[in-house]
Amino acid sequence: MLRFILRRVGISALILLLGSVFLFILTINSGDPLKDLRESRDENRATQMEQRTRLMGLDQPWYQRYWVWLVGVGKCFTLSCDLGRSSTGVNMTAALGDAASSTLRLVTLATVLAIAIGVTLGILAAIRQYSGFDYAVTFMAFLFFSLPVFWFAVLLKQFGAIKFNNWIKDPSVSLTTAIVIGLLAGITVASVLGGDGKRRLMTFGITGLFIFGAITYFDSVGWWRKPALGLGIVVLVSVAAALLLVMLTTGLRNKKVIYAAATTIVVGIIGYFAFQGWITDASYTRLLIMLGIAVAVAIPIGWFWGGWDKAVAIWVSIGTAVAFALMTALDQLLRNFAAFLEAKGNRPVIGTIGSGTPNFEGAFWTGIWDWGVQLILPTIVLTVISLASYSRYTRASMLETIQQDYVRTARSKGLSERVVMSKHALRNALIPITTIVAFDFAGLISGAVVTESVFGWQGMGALFQQGLDRVDPMPVMAFYLVTGTAAVLMNLVADIAYAFLDPRIRT
Structure with a gap:
């Protein structure tokens, strides 16, 4: 080697x-x-x-x-x-040094997002071949692949920056808009989860009503200018992440792994209050230390509850701890959005030129908001460019792998579809994707020439x-x-x- x-x-x-x-x-x-x-x-x-x-x-x-x-x-x-x-x-x-730090910050985030979203969509499209979801992903992939970069970037500047800046001054969502967003969310989730007609209808109704209710509530309490998640949402999303990790690894039958994830969430709640001072007055060093502590605590929890499957329990505990830590950071970031708006004053919230606001003064979280909002639009452009190739190549690779003899053998042995897809098909399907990742990262740096010109980076x-x-x-x-x-x-x-x-x- x-x-x-x-x-x-x-x-x-x-x-x-x-x-x-x-x-x-x-x-x-x-x-x-x-x-x-x-x-x-x-x-x-x-x-x-x-x-x-x-x-x-x-x-x-x-x-x-x-x-x-x-x-x-x-x-x-x-x-x-x-x-x-x-x-x-x-x-x-x-x-x-200055130019590379600016571009690599943009390209690295776009690459990670494109890989995560594109590969996930490709896997789901392959599993549900010729379904409505598969056709929708295929259509969107070809649409995104055909978009001229400069044209898409100009559209984002108009609707993602200028229109948003005008809206956030006095934000409100009309009843018609809330209904349309709820319907679109319901259709999307129902098509992704699939199932028979009754299950899809139930998924569509629950999702649509939930999104409509959330938007209406946010609009009534002025959440758009003073957003926050709260401990309840942090715990809820962490539980969802833990269940997802458990289902992807051992399934819900292994109670030991579930206990490890649940214990990790309980310890996370304790840490949420114990480190509240550090979270409020944060710095990159403090955030890294808290993340390290979360991972260090998750390892013995997984080892204690793991039983005969300690390795999997440890990884599930670590994943749950990281999800809880990220949601806690997101909650604090949202709580500082109002302070960010106040610090911006009469200046546009999302600028259309440059990677930051000149002479901007603010605390740690407001500083993250400043360079973060400037990062959103060019990141979306570069992510959409790569999304199509990742989803199509992953779909094709998964379809080819699923038809192999060893996958049929795994099914005939009585293994669950989750194990067949995640442990047998996916690993071999990822081999061609590695080539795409390698070329795409360098290609994105070159493609950033046009994107940076439009956004003034x-x-x-x-x-x-x-x-x-x-x-x-x-x-x-x-x-x-x-x-x-x-x-x-x-x-x-x-x-x-x-x-x-x-x-x-x-x-």
């Missing part, structure tokens, strides 16, 4: 090196970096051209300029990167665009250093994941 990994690392490094050479040559031959100065009528034009020539090394052969850049990149192994300076004198190492896209416009290889090569390395590393991870999922691939 070690030899397999080392061979892949060597090949990946060679590909990365050759790609950087070709990109450098293409960039420096794409135009004239002195064009703006040649057209200038400034008296100091000659001096400025001489300074830029010296700064960019235009009097040197291309291979010497490339070698200087490569040596600077090599210093990254000693944590002292030197990516040179742009044609305007900007330190590219510092500029890349100063990320990798802006860096790349500036380099092309000025025929400056330094910003372009900095962009390649991140995107190329991400593409190579993700493909390397995919190769290693292949080897673990199917040991035959190692040879």
Whole structure:
């Protein structure tokens, strides 16, 4: 296995090196970096051209300029990167750090959401092949895949930012809108859960009435500007998450695992009050410490109740603890929405330009709201782009796996459909998906160029665009250093994941 990994690392490094050479040559031959100065009528034009020539090394052969850049990149192994300076004198190492942090924050969240939602939809569509839900997922997948990125982004700016900013000033939901939302929610949930006609009708009615009642209640108490979940909703969602984990692992027959999840929730309720001070006056360090404590407490709970299935009980307890912790954080975040609106003052709640509000001052939770609302719209754009491919590939892979002999054998042995799908079919169906994840992550960074341009994010896209416009290889090569390395590393991870999922691939 070690030899397999080392061979892949060597090949990946060679590909990365050759790609950087070709990109450098293409960039420096794409135009004239002195064009703006040649057209200038400034008296100091000659001096400025001489300074830029010296700064960019235009009097040197291309291979010497490339070698200087490569040596600077090599210093990254000693944590002292030197990516040179742009044609305007900007330190590219510092500029890349700011741009990469902005873009990776956006792309990482979009990738995680696309994988979670897309793979789940693909699995459900495969299990319920040719059903109404399957057709709906297929239609939405092709629709999202065909959407022009810039057009969809502009629509989101109009309806997700401008219209929302106008609505949140005096929020209210009409009776007709509440009924329509309830009907749509009922249809969606009924189509996902399936069953016979009676069960679908009951699911539709219960869901529709619940959503309609919730919206009406929220509207009457002014929840839209002062939202909160409360301990009851936190516990309810945690119980639902625990039941889901139990059903996906051992089923409801294993009482020991259920007791472990229930004990974890009880301990979570105690911790909710014990750490209330830290939750209210939070910081990233405190949140990580509390999450670590939740996981550390969940492990012995699962071990104590697990019996002969301790490993599964521990994982279910950890999952329940993490769900409780996340819902607690979400509750506190919602409680600070009113403070966020007050801190914004007369400024738009969701800005259409930039990744944050300039000179914004607020506490920890209001600060999260500030960069979080700016993250919503571009994240939706990038997530929708990838959602189609994940759902379609997962559906096709699951359908192919379900028809294999070993799946039929598992069913003939009397295993439940849950065990057959989760433990036999899903693992083998995930092998092709690993390739999609690897390519999609790097592709999203490149696709973020358009998204960042529409939403005014100063990320990798802006860096790349500036380099092309000025025929400056330094910003372009900095962009390649991140995107190329991400593409190579993700493909390397995919190769290693292949080897673990199917040991035959190692040879």
